[in-house]
Amino acid sequence: MDSVHRPARFPLAIIGAGALGLHFAARLAAQGPVAVVARNEQRAAVLRVGVDIGAQRYVPDVFAPEDAPAADWVLVLVKAADTTDAARTARGMAPRGVLSLQNGLTGEMLAAGCGAIPADQGITTEGAFRDGGRVVPAGAGETLLPPGFETVAAALVAAGFSARVEPDIAAARLAKLLVNVAINPLAALFRVPNGALLEAPHRGLLDALVDEAWPVLHAAGLQVDASAARARVHAVATATAGNRASMLQDVLAGRRTEIDAITGTLLAMAAAQGAELPTHRAVFTLVKCLEGRAVASS
Ligand SMILES: NC(=O)c1ccc[n+]([C@@H]2O[C@H](COP(=O)([O-])OP(=O)(O)OC[C@H]3O[C@@H](n4cnc5c(N)ncnc54)[C@H](OP(=O)(O)O)[C@@H]3O)[C@@H](O)[C@H]2O)c1
Structure with a gap:
């Protein structure tokens, strides 16, 4: 996205520009602006050139953590060991909520790092893996979100994912x-x-x-x-x-x-x-x- 058209506040952001983060981001970005936060500026610079997601070339609007923009909703898709760092970044983005779709139970760690900002963990059986510099989607799955993340669920559905809020x-x-x-x-x-x-x-x-x-x-x-x-x-x-x-x-x-x-x-x-x-x-x-x-x- 041209920086001239970059919103001051993104409706959605994804922290973690790996297999699943880029897979979600590429599809969501077809519906509206999505900020992607990579591990560092070096990684962000590589991604700014574009990345192949399956058959699609995706040019993300990507940031280093220290430059992460404000966003309404933040998805955390780093590996579990990087959750505390991602929570610190998310907190700085002043979102309405922070949602982890990681494996393992990371919700408490995320909530501790997000302070007063609502943070919770859903689950996803979407699949993707990294193959060199590209990302290979590995099968459609289902994404379940906690109550309170209805807006994110709607954005995922609009992007073609199977997603819903799960009360339990x-x-x-x-x-x-x-x-x-x-x-x-x-x-x-x-x-x-x-x-x-x-x-x-x-x-x-x-x-x-x-x-x-x-x-x-x-x-x-x-x-x-x-x-x-x-x-x-x-x-x-x-x-x-x-x-x-x-x-x-x-x-x-x-x-x-x-x-x-x-x-x-x-x-x-x-x-x-x-x-x-x-x-x-x-x-x-x-x-x-x-x-x-x-x-x-x-
Ligand atoms: N892949 C799947 O099919 C799948 C399915 C269900 C659930 N999950 C879960 O989703 C999470 C992400 O999985 P993944 O397969 O996408 O992992 P991944 O490919 O390793 O992606 C994680 C990305 O996060 C980046 N990162 C690390 N620390 C960061 C930080 N502080 N700020 C911003 N970015 C940071 C990593 O950077 P580097 O590239 O520099 O390491 C990497 O690009 C995991 O918990 C996984 O269990 C994955």
């Missing part, structure tokens, strides 16, 4: 966490696409992770019974059989994973309930070892 967003977040604690670490550890987790020898571990997580998540408000929990995880692994889970992509790229926000969150919930989750503890430790190896060799 806490239960929806727990259902997504259940899927993530089962599929993500195993896919990363065994370096297999999601569908392979349904086959021996991985299947036993997948089911063990679901069965161990279920009582903790159920006590926290997950609204499915134990057998439905298994069925849900199996259905996601089947529907995404050919996909590489994000934690596997992170491990293969030598990046830090979101294991703290995913399995780490579950372990903290279990500890608060006085429960031990030995299989999740082992998986957590193994993924941390993989991360350590990636850091040591970089």
